[in-house]
Amino acid sequence: MIRRKHFQQLADIVGEDYFSAEDYMTHLYSHDIAALPGIVNDVINPQAKAVAQPTTTEVVSNLLKFCKKENIPVVPRGHGTSGYGGALPTRGGLVVEMTRMNQIYNIDRDAMTIEVGAGIIWGKLLEDLEDEELSVAAYPSSAPSSTVGGWVAAGGSGVGSTKYGGIKEQVVDIEVVLPDGEVIRTKESPLNIFMDAGPESFYGGDASFYWETESDTTTDTTSTSMFIDSNGALGIITKVVLKIIPLRLIRPLTISFPNREQTIGAMQEILRVAKPFYLHFITDEFYGMLKEVDQAPDTAGEWLVLCALEGTEQETEIEAKKIIESMGMYHGTVESEEIAHHEWDERFYPMRIKRLGPSLAPSEVYVPLERMNDFINH
Numbered sequence: 001m002i003r004r005k006h007f008q009q010l011a012d013i014v015g016e017d018y019f020s021a022e023d024y025m026t027h028l029y030s031h032d033i034a035a036l037p038g039i040v041n042d043v044i045n046p047q048a049k050a051v052a053q054p055t056t057t058e059v060v061s062n063l064l065k066f067c068k069k070e071n072i073p074v075v076p077r078g079h080g081t082s083g084y085g086g087a088l089p090t091r092g093g094l095v096v097e098m099t100r101m102n103q104i105y106n107i108d109r110d111a112m113t114i115e116v117g118a119g120i121i122w123g124k125l126l127e128d129l130e131d132e133e134l135s136v137a138a139y140p141s142s143a144p145s146s147t148v149g150g151w152v153a154a155g156g157s158g159v160g161s162t163k164y165g166g167i168k169e170q171v172v173d174i175e176v177v178l179p180d181g182e183v184i185r186t187k188e189s190p191l192n193i194f195m196d197a198g199p200e201s202f203y204g205g206d207a208s209f210y211w212e213t214e215s216d217t218t219t220d221t222t223s224t225s226m227f228i229d230s231n232g233a234l235g236i237i238t239k240v241v242l243k244i245i246p247l248r249l250i251r252p253l254t255i256s257f258p259n260r261e262q263t264i265g266a267m268q269e270i271l272r273v274a275k276p277f278y279l280h281f282i283t284d285e286f287y288g289m290l291k292e293v294d295q296a297p298d299t300a301g302e303w304l305v306l307c308a309l310e311g312t313e314q315e316t317e318i319e320a321k322k323i324i325e326s327m328g329m330y331h332g333t334v335e336s337e338e339i340a341h342h343e344w345d346e347r348f349y350p351m352r353i354k355r356l357g358p359s360l361a362p363s364e365v366y367v368p369l370e371r372m373n374d375f376i377n378h
C-alpha cells in the first residue's frame with residue numbers, strides 16, 4: 001500500500017518536479033483514453049494515488065526498488081491510448097508515466113536500427129527519422145499520441161504491418177527494469193529469465209501469478225519476445241532498439257465498391273498482385289457514420305478500400321497498375337488522387353465517429369480474409 005509518508009521519499013527519488021500526488025493529477029492518471037461504462041468502473045475502481053514521470057533508467061530502477069521494499073503497486077503507462085485498461089491503476093499505488101524518457105539515443109545506419117527512450121511518441125519519431133531520410137517499418141494508427149514503449153508492451157499490428165509485420169517483427173532489443181529494480185537487456189537475457197527467481201509481479205508477490213510465454217522459442221532464444229505484449233506486467237520498458245528502413249515514396253490508392261462481397265474479393269486480389277504497405281477497408285455502415293460527422297469522401301461506392309504502396313516511383317507505379325487493372329472485375333471505382341491522399345492522412349483518425357456519442361468498447365480481432373465475409377455478416 002502506498003501511504004502519505006511515502007510521497008516525499010518518492011519525490012526525492014524521481015525529483016520534485018516529476019512527482020505528484022495532487023488530486024488533479026491522480027484523477028487524470030486514473031483513466032486512459034476510453035470512457036469506461038459506469039458498471040465496469042465501479043468494479044475495477046481505478047484510482048492512482050501518485051504519479052511519477054522518470055527521466056532515466058536509473059531513476060526507474062530506484063523507484064522500483066523502493067516500491068518493492070514498501071510493497072507499493074506500480075502501473076507503467078505510456079500515453080494512455082490503449083483504451084483496454086492496461087494502464088489503469090486498479091490497485092491504487094503509483095503510476096509511472098514514461099513520456100519524459102523520449103530521447104533518440106543512437107541511429108546505426110549499418111545495422112539499420114535506432115535506439116530510443118520508451119516514452120518517445122511515434123509521430124515525433126517518424127518526423128525525426130524523416131529528416132534523416134529514414135523511417136520505421138510499422139507504427140500504430142495512434143502514432144500522433146502513443147509511445148514506442150506502449151506499443152511494445154501492448155503488442156499489435158498497425159500501418160506498415162501488411163508488408164513488414166507487427167511490432168514484434170520490429171523490435172531488436174529492449175532495456176527493461178524488472179520489478180526488483182534490476183536492469184536487463186533482453187537480447188542478452190535468456191528466455192527463461194524468470195525461472196530461477198520464480199514468478200514475480202509488481203503486486204508484492206502474488207503466488208498465483210504465472211506468466212505463460214507465447215514466445216516462439218525456435219526463432220527467439222532471448223527474452224525479447226516475452227516482453228512484447230506483456231502489458232507492463234513483467235517490468236518497465238525504458239529503451240527500445242527498433243529496425244529502421246530507408247524513407248521511400250508512399251503511393252495511396254482509394255477504391256470504392258458497391259457491396260461487401262466485391263470489397264473483400266478485391267482485397268484478396270490486391271494481396272495476390274501486390275504487397276501493400278497498408279490495406280484498410282471501410283464498411284458502408286462506417287461510411288454512413290463518417291457522413292454524419294462530415295468526414296465521408298465523395299466516392300462512387302460506400303464500401304472503401306485504402307491501399308498504400310511503398311517503394312521507388314517505378315516499384316509503386318508497377319504495383320498500382322496491377323491493382324488498378326484488376327479492380328474492374330470487382331466493379332471497383334478508382335477514386336481521385338486527392339481522395340486517396342485524404343484517406344491516407346485520415347489513417348491516424350479512425351475514432352472520428354466517436355463525436356456521435358458513446359459507443360461500444362473498441363476491440364481488435366484477427367480474421368482470415370477468406371472468412372471476412374461471414375464475420376461482417378454476423
Ligand SMILES: Cc1cc2nc3c(=O)[nH]c(=O)nc-3n(C[C@H](O)[C@H](O)[C@H](O)COP(=O)(O)OP(=O)(O)OC[C@H]3O[C@@H](n4cnc5c(N)ncnc54)[C@H](O)[C@@H]3O)c2cc1C
Pocket residue numbers: 032033075076077078079080081082083085086087098118119139140141142145146147148149150151152153154155156157158159231232233235236237238348349350351
Ligand atoms: C486512434 C487509435 C488508434 C490505434 N491504433 C492502433 C493500431 O494501429 N495498432 C495497435 O496495436 N493499437 C492501436 N491502438 C491502441 C493503442 O494506441 C496502442 O496499443 C498504443 O501502442 C499504446 O501506447 P501508449 O503509449 O498509449 O500505451 P498505454 O495505453 O499507456 O499503455 C498500454 C499498455 O502498455 C503498458 N505500458 C506502457 N508503457 C510501458 C512501458 N514503458 N513499460 C512497460 N509497460 C508499459 C501499460 O501498462 C498498458 O498495459 C490505437 C488506439 C487509438 C486510440
